[in-house]
Amino acid sequence: MKINYKGNIDLTIGAGGRAMNQLIHDLMLAEFDNEFLAQQGDQAILPPANGKLAFSTDSYVVSPLFFNGGDIGSLAINGTVNDLAAGGATPLYIAAGFIIEEGFPLAQLREIVKSMAKAAKTANVKIVTGDTKVVEKGKGDGIFINTSGIGVVENDWVATSPQTDDLVIINGAIGDHGMAIMSKRQGLNFASDISSDCAALNSLIASLAPYQKHIRIMRDPTRGGVSAVLNEWATFYNCSFEIDEEKLLVNESVRGLSEILGFDPLHIANEGKVMLVVAKDYADEICSLMKNHPLGQESRIIAKVNPASQVKVSMKTLFGGLRRVDWLNGEQLPRIC
Amino acid sequence: MKINYKGNIDLTIGAGGRAMNQLIHDLMLAEFDNEFLAQQGDQAILPPANGKLAFSTDSYVVSPLFFNGGDIGSLAINGTVNDLAAGGATPLYIAAGFIIEEGFPLAQLREIVKSMAKAAKTANVKIVTGDTKVVEKGKGDGIFINTSGIGVVENDWVATSPQTDDLVIINGAIGDHGMAIMSKRQGLNFASDISSDCAALNSLIASLAPYQKHIRIMRDPTRGGVSAVLNEWATFYNCSFEIDEEKLLVNESVRGLSEILGFDPLHIANEGKVMLVVAKDYADEICSLMKNHPLGQESRIIAKVNPASQVKVSMKTLFGGLRRVDWLNGEQLPRIC
Numbered sequence: 001m002k003i004n005y006k007g008n009i010d011l012t013i014g015a016g017g018r019a020m021n022q023l024i025h026d027l028m029l030a031e032f033d034n035e036f037l038a039q040q041g042d043q044a045i046l047p048p049a050n051g052k053l054a055f056s057t058d059s060y061v062v063s064p065l066f067f068n069g070g071d072i073g074s075l076a077i078n079g080t081v082n083d084l085a086a087g088g089a090t091p092l093y094i095a096a097g098f099i100i101e102e103g104f105p106l107a108q109l110r111e112i113v114k115s116m117a118k119a120a121k122t123a124n125v126k127i128v129t130g131d132t133k134v135v136e137k138g139k140g141d142g143i144f145i146n147t148s149g150i151g152v153v154e155n156d157w158v159a160t161s162p163q164t165d166d167l168v169i170i171n172g173a174i175g176d177h178g179m180a181i182m183s184k185r186q187g188l189n190f191a192s193d194i195s196s197d198c199a200a201l202n203s204l205i206a207s208l209a210p211y212q213k214h215i216r217i218m219r220d221p222t223r224g225g226v227s228a229v230l231n232e233w234a235t236f237y238n239c240s241f242e243i244d245e246e247k248l249l250v251n252e253s254v255r256g257l258s259e260i261l262g263f264d265p266l267h268i269a270n271e272g273k274v275m276l277v278v279a280k281d282y283a284d285e286i287c288s289l290m291k292n293h294p295l296g297q298e299s300r301i302i303a304k305v306n307p308a309s310q311v312k313v314s315m316k317t318l319f320g321g322l323r324r325v326d327w328l329n330g331e332q333l334p335r336i337c
Numbered sequence: 338m339k340i341n342y343k344g345n346i347d348l349t350i351g352a353g354g355r356a357m358n359q360l361i362h363d364l365m366l367a368e369f370d371n372e373f374l375a376q377q378g379d380q381a382i383l384p385p386a387n388g389k390l391a392f393s394t395d396s397y398v399v400s401p402l403f404f405n406g407g408d409i410g411s412l413a414i415n416g417t418v419n420d421l422a423a424g425g426a427t428p429l430y431i432a433a434g435f436i437i438e439e440g441f442p443l444a445q446l447r448e449i450v451k452s453m454a455k456a457a458k459t460a461n462v463k464i465v466t467g468d469t470k471v472v473e474k475g476k477g478d479g480i481f482i483n484t485s486g487i488g489v490v491e492n493d494w495v496a497t498s499p500q501t502d503d504l505v506i507i508n509g510a511i512g513d514h515g516m517a518i519m520s521k522r523q524g525l526n527f528a529s530d531i532s533s534d535c536a537a538l539n540s541l542i543a544s545l546a547p548y549q550k551h552i553r554i555m556r557d558p559t560r561g562g563v564s565a566v567l568n569e570w571a572t573f574y575n576c577s578f579e580i581d582e583e584k585l586l587v588n589e590s591v592r593g594l595s596e597i598l599g600f601d602p603l604h605i606a607n608e609g610k611v612m613l614v615v616a617k618d619y620a621d622e623i624c625s626l627m628k629n630h631p632l633g634q635e636s637r638i639i640a641k642v643n644p645a646s647q648v649k650v651s652m653k654t655l656f657g658g659l660r661r662v663d664w665l666n667g668e669q670l671p672r673i674c
Binding site: 043 | 355381388395396424467476487672
């Protein structure tokens with residue numbers, strides 16, 4: 001009996017019986033195909049890893065599920081890959097947990113699973129184990145996906161405290177992902193050219209290995225955007241940051257939509273960006289190296305590290321003033337990832 | 338500013354800003370307290386593991402959230418610990434992902450987080466990284482928790498094919514967890530003494546190390562119950578199983594409630610049981626050893642392995658007949674875990 005992809009998810013699939021078993025075999029095992037998943041246990045048994053481990057988890061509840069530049073499937077893979085890579089690890093294995101609402105179209109599930117498989121292949125990671133639960137109609141919202149990832153820290157890189165005068169690099173424009181979601185959510189046609197930057201950053205980050213001892217910390221600025229990362233770093237490492245507005249790249253349509261909706265691009269989520277605090281004397285070289293990578297062509301220095309201050313993050317504006325950059329404190333952009 | 342636990346979760350907490358940051362600090366970092374979580378990155382960096390890795394994930398959507406013998410928090414820890422242990426691994430690290438519905442009481446969240454912390458301590462695992470998302474009212478159902486776990490396979494144990502005449506051991510009564518949920522869900526007072534068997538099985542399984550070369554496979558019979566595990570094994574390893582009904586232990590109130598609701602205890606989820614296929618000649622010794630452990634006092638041999646057959650799983654009934662034990666094929670017991 002083959003799955004009819006014109007149908008919908010029903011509660012039988014969540015009950016651990018034959019229907020569930022068939023869905024896992026016909027769709028997930030086939031698409032995610034690898035030797036570890038083929039063990040079909042409640043756990044994957046993986047080879048010993050040569051180095052420290054990195055472990056990360058994220059649940060993805062993005063709405064809408066499909067958007068310009070990606071979907072919840074590619075997002076779920078790339079987001080977790082990026083969290084591992086930003087910790088200095090080589091991402092290796094992904095575990096995927098699905099929570100699906102009764103009535104969700106099987107055709108959409110298939111599209112999402114295929115998208116995950118493609119993203120995993122691109123990022124060179126394997127989806128080695130998984131779980132599927134079904135909740136009653138009205139008790140979920142289509143599909144939520146949790147991914148957890150294991151990476152190995154093959155080199156000696158560890159995050160260290162930023163030093164005064166260190167510089168902050170980002171690999172391009174900010175706000176694309178968040179505004180791609182918002183334009184789709186609000187049905188704004190004039191902003192339909194905004195595409196999410198959703199991408200796996202592990203190969204870009206790996207290309208920086210020659211400079212690893214000059215890199216203090218890395219982080220991908222997702223929810224809460226660039227401002228959340230800088231505010232968290234300033235608090236955790238007891239320093240402050242000064243952004244140079246002139247250096248920030250914000251694509252024209254993202255800027256336009258942000259202004260209309262009243263958002264600050266510094267608060268908006270990215271899904272293909274990494275921020276690095278690097279030693280001042282190597283910042284230009286690191287930036288140049290990043291520009292050689294397809295995902296780093298617009299890399300730039302956007303901020304510098306100052307000693308701890310009551311104002312944790314400030315920005316030198318285009319008009320020459322200095323304004324405080326707080327992290328957002330309201331209900332801006334729920335379910336952006 | 339301290340969190341007011343008389344309040345409810347709102348969307349600001351899910352947006353990656355200051356409210357989220359505070360909840361993570363004041364509640365989760367404090368309760369789950371360990372050196373890895375204290376890194377506060379988007380990933381935990383963990384020491385090298387000495388052996389093969391085990392990796393497992395499960396999303397928990399149980400309804401109701403609190404029940405006799407446990408809650409969604411203890412379930413989320415024990416379930417993933419058991420999946421790792423049944424793979425022959427020593428569970429070490431847990432990642433926790435929360436999907437919380439707007440309006441969920443903070444007091445309940447705190448109770449669940451405390452329960453997770455307690456269960457993790459009992460099972461000797463550390464919750465090293467996490468994620469919290471908030472969805473709008475009506476787009477979730479209180480709280481869903483995903484846990485992923487990493488374990489290390491310290492010995493050489495690997496799952497191998499069952500052999501004809503091997504025996505199947507389980508560490509006690511079946512159906513307790515599923516019926517504890519059902520009795521609570523349906524408000525059935527007469528069945529209120531049914532308590533979930535929710536427990537971490539890693540120390541019981543570890544105590545069997547002296548016999549590891551005589552253990553072929555292990556699995557915890559959760560969703561789908563004993564019948565799902567045996568049917569999956571029969572399919573995967575190309576063999577069949579014959580259960581002896583006389584040997585099955587079903588607690589009186591579980592049996593009574595199953596009969597009233599029309600369920601077969603063989604299909605009902607357990608959360609503190611492990612099934613082992615072991616070499617015939619060592620089955621009694623292994624069973625005796627299990628009885629020495631607090632979670633194994635009612636261990637017993639319940640089935641034997643036969644050659645592959647069209648009927649994958651059968652049961653010798655109390656009346657002397659042989660009936661087929663299929664896995665469930667309907668919408669029995671959604672959201673049991």
